[in-house]
Amino acid sequence: MLKRRVRTVLVQQLQYEDVPLAKPTRTRKAASKPDLSQSDAEFALRSLQAEHEKAKRYSASDEQMLGFYEQMLLIRRFEEKAGQLYGLGLIGGFCHLYIGQEAVAVGLQSALAEGKDSVITGYRDHGHMLAYGIDPKVIMAELTGRQAGISKGKGGSMHMFSTEHKFYGGHGIVGAQVPLGAGLAFAHKYRDDGGICLAYFGDGAANQGQVYETFNMAALWNLPIVFVIENNGYAMGTAVKRSSAETEFYRRGTAFRIPGMDVNGMDVLEVRAAAEVAFAHVREGKGPVLMELNTYRYRGHSMSDPAKYRSREEVQEQRDHNDPIERLKKELAERGKNEDDLKAIDKAIRAKVADAADFAENSPEPDADELYTDVLVGSY
Amino acid sequence: MAVELKMPALSPTMEEGTLAKWLVKEGDTVAPGDILAEIETDKATMEFEAIDEGTVGQILVPEGTENVAVGTVIAMLSGEDDGDALTAPAPTAAASEPTPVAAPLAAPAKPATSAPKSDPEIPHGTNMATVTVRDALRDGMAEEMRRDERVFVMGEEVAEYQGAYKVTQGLLAEFGPKRVIDTPITEYGFAGIGTGAAMGGLRPIVEFMTFNFAMQAIDHIINSAAKTNYMSGGQMRCPVVFRGPNGAASRVGAQHSQNYGPWYASVPGLIVIAPYDSSDAKGLMKAAIRCDDPVVFLENELVYGRSFELPEMDDHVLPIGKARIMREGSDVTIVSYSIGVGLSLDAAEQLAAEGIEAEVIDLRTLRPLDKQAVLDSLMKTNRVVVAEEGWPTCSISSEIITLCMEDGFDDLDAPVLRVCNEDVPLPYAANLEKLALLNTAGIVAAVKKVCYRD
Numbered sequence A: 001m002l003k004r005r006v007r008t009v010l011v012q013q014l015q016y017e018d019v020p021l022a023k024p025t026r027t028r029k030a031a032s033k034p035d036l037s038q039s040d041a042e043f044a045l046r047s048l049q050a051e052h053e054k055a056k057r058y059s060a061s062d063e064q065m066l067g068f069y070e071q072m073l074l075i076r077r078f079e080e081k082a083g084q085l086y087g088l089g090l091i092g093g094f095c096h097l098y099i100g101q102e103a104v105a106v107g108l109q110s111a112l113a114e115g116k117d118s119v120i121t122g123y124r125d126h127g128h129m130l131a132y133g134i135d136p137k138v139i140m141a142e143l144t145g146r147q148a149g150i151s152k153g154k155g156g157s158m159h160m161f162s163t164e165h166k167f168y169g170g171h172g173i174v175g176a177q178v179p180l181g182a183g184l185a186f187a188h189k190y191r192d193d194g195g196i197c198l199a200y201f202g203d204g205a206a207n208q209g210q211v212y213e214t215f216n217m218a219a220l221w222n223l224p225i226v227f228v229i230e231n232n233g234y235a236m237g238t239a240v241k242r243s244s245a246e247t248e249f250y251r252r253g254t255a256f257r258i259p260g261m262d263v264n265g266m267d268v269l270e271v272r273a274a275a276e277v278a279f280a281h282v283r284e285g286k287g288p289v290l291m292e293l294n295t296y297r298y299r300g301h302s303m304s305d306p307a308k309y310r311s312r313e314e315v316q317e318q319r320d321h322n323d324p325i326e327r328l329k330k331e332l333a334e335r336g337k338n339e340d341d342l343k344a345i346d347k348a349i350r351a352k353v354a355d356a357a358d359f360a361e362n363s364p365e366p367d368a369d370e371l372y373t374d375v376l377v378g379s380y
Numbered sequence B: 001m002a003v004e005l006k007m008p009a010l011s012p013t014m015e016e017g018t019l020a021k022w023l024v025k026e027g028d029t030v031a032p033g034d035i036l037a038e039i040e041t042d043k044a045t046m047e048f049e050a051i052d053e054g055t056v057g058q059i060l061v062p063e064g065t066e067n068v069a070v071g072t073v074i075a076m077l078s079g080e081d082d083g084d085a086l087t088a089p090a091p092t093a094a095a096s097e098p099t100p101v102a103a104p105l106a107a108p109a110k111p112a113t114s115a116p117k118s119d120p121e122i123p124h125g126t127n128m129a130t131v132t133v134r135d136a137l138r139d140g141m142a143e144e145m146r147r148d149e150r151v152f153v154m155g156e157e158v159a160e161y162q163g164a165y166k167v168t169q170g171l172l173a174e175f176g177p178k179r180v181i182d183t184p185i186t187e188y189g190f191a192g193i194g195t196g197a198a199m200g201g202l203r204p205i206v207e208f209m210t211f212n213f214a215m216q217a218i219d220h221i222i223n224s225a226a227k228t229n230y231m232s233g234g235q236m237r238c239p240v241v242f243r244g245p246n247g248a249a250s251r252v253g254a255q256h257s258q259n260y261g262p263w264y265a266s267v268p269g270l271i272v273i274a275p276y277d278s279s280d281a282k283g284l285m286k287a288a289i290r291c292d293d294p295v296v297f298l299e300n301e302l303v304y305g306r307s308f309e310l311p312e313m314d315d316h317v318l319p320i321g322k323a324r325i326m327r328e329g330s331d332v333t334i335v336s337y338s339i340g341v342g343l344s345l346d347a348a349e350q351l352a353a354e355g356i357e358a359e360v361i362d363l364r365t366l367r368p369l370d371k372q373a374v375l376d377s378l379m380k381t382n383r384v385v386v387a388e389e390g391w392p393t394c395s396i397s398s399e400i401i402t403l404c405m406e407d408g409f410d411d412l413d414a415p416v417l418r419v420c421n422e423d424v425p426l427p428y429a430a431n432l433e434k435l436a437l438l439n440t441a442g443i444v445a446a447v448k449k450v451c452y453r454d
């Protein structure tokens, strides 16, 4: 009895302000349906958020902090270099940089069980690959379209995959990765291998119909999947509020009874802490979780971007006051890391990236025969 | 250590641009991410960011300079940390790179090499302006929007952004947000809304950012738009235009490079248009908007920036379903459409130098197909090659070959050959992409073969 009362109180505190879970005054619906108040009380859409609020930042060891820092810095320097190579004509087509969003991939993927869990994302995928520890050389060589690239130069920036790391791409069609991710989760469940899937998509992608079809099935079938909306504020030149009726994306699972989490994606420790809560929920077989990671893209959508849809000041403001790398650097300093050590790290990462760029520039293009390989697996 | 700041390539097709404005001056210190300059391309004005830290040295290209080639040194930056790997001089790779940024297909505005045969639909003596395909399409839409209140445009980034490829530039300013509507990224949804609005008596123009994304929406194009008139016994009209770029662009990979001409052209109940030059782009766009049937209007990103003659007429509307002879010739007929027409005309020039006079036919409309135009030309030349930027299997080429077999067999002096893209998903690598796409050399070789001159 006591237990139930406590839980009810908790739910009432935690429900969305504007999305009441049960409206006792509206009885018309209740007449034809069973009394929902009890099950709704148990269905605490924000229970995970509440847990996250309790310990918002992950308490990382010095070593872990340094690891996060190095990974984020590697992504940043890698992406800067990619931008440079694009400007030189070494990279062509579309090239979507992850600068500004580093804490998301690093914070989340650091909490996965390597070799067991799977990851899938869209075309802005370099950061997710690097966060997995995949060699920057083969990623950069893919960007320059060389044989040594991770897709033999045939995929390019938007289409990179590493089955070895259970990284399933790298998809160019906005929203497609969401049901694909649920399919990966389906396979985890089917094989009962204990793995979960992390499916990333953008705020723009969050409006595609297939996302909601997937939410329904994932919840219905209790699939082990974490949906991650990387809300960087814009889909190309469209600010979230111009394209979305509900801009609080973490609420978008409500209709499917998927709990949502609203996470600061500019702080790797908050991301990691949230990941712990979400992943534990999914691993326990409680079904999907929807995480909204609030972040910011510093660069243009792809390389050609008129940059007219936001002010320079807005971008500068984020860089100056909200940068995930600077934040961690400051904390490392507070923990006693000295300036020279940090400089040395930066230098080593720059050298690694420069190596990757040299490799990518100097390795050969694919053989002409590669044009016809990999179309089908069998010969008929 | 000084770093050369070079004119960057900011889009897959950019070869040169205008240095519109410097936002730093000599002596300024800059950090990575600071905006150095504004650069204009044919598509957009873009910001050029610093990648390295340092102090701006000499500015070598003053603001306002036009046609600055990609790779030109525009300013010097002195680095602050000599040991810094990133401030090593930028590799001069742009010059040594085996395949430059812009593939031949992506050549910028290039006037047609041979004097094209004038379009019989255009009155003799009409004044001609030189206009890009991009502007011709926009003008076509704008004129129809002025003429008919029911016409509106919807799609991703069509309004405030002025179009992902700038085709709808200026429309929002003139017609306002009621008629120029930015949609969320929800192709299936807004294609359905556009189709429904057409059923409800409006004349929607639904832009797909590219036709690759219309695959999300293909059910509404085919099941909702194309079949309704028939299923309702002719009661229910659906005058919607689905438009956007189609086919390969430049190095955007397999999921973004596909020609849907054959897909839609196989569907009864649809009109499918795929123009090549500015005059056809405008004249057929206007016809498509006025058409009472649903139209799939396939443009091509690589052609947007090319300039062609456009008749200066008050109301330049061209007939749907009519091919156009782009170049007259007596030895062989090359049938093509969209970007393939330019390659075919180039091939015809090369062939002329070798004594083969090719007639080049631009189908312009893929459904209904102007069979008579093809058969008339076949009767004259007795040889046909089809050139198509798309896969060979079950293609427009297949259709033309069938037509020649069924209705022109007696006129054929050689088997009809098709020259298409390779039968593979389009690869990203520059060398492979080049190998995979339709090209002039392939057309020339096929023509020689049907002329028994190889």
Ligand SMILES: Cc1ncc(C[n+]2csc(CCOP(=O)(O)OP(=O)(O)O)c2C)c(N)n1
Pocket: A124, A172, A173, A174, A175, A201, A202, A203, A204, A205, A206, A230, A232, A234, A235, A236, A297, A301, B156, B185, B187, B209, B213, B216
């Ligand atoms: C189905 C589909 N429609 C449109 C596009 C073109 N497009 C590519 S990325 C993009 C914006 C996506 O924004 P968002 O989902 O917020 O992700 P972000 O780019 O910000 O990471 C658009 C419209 C596409 N690739 N696929």
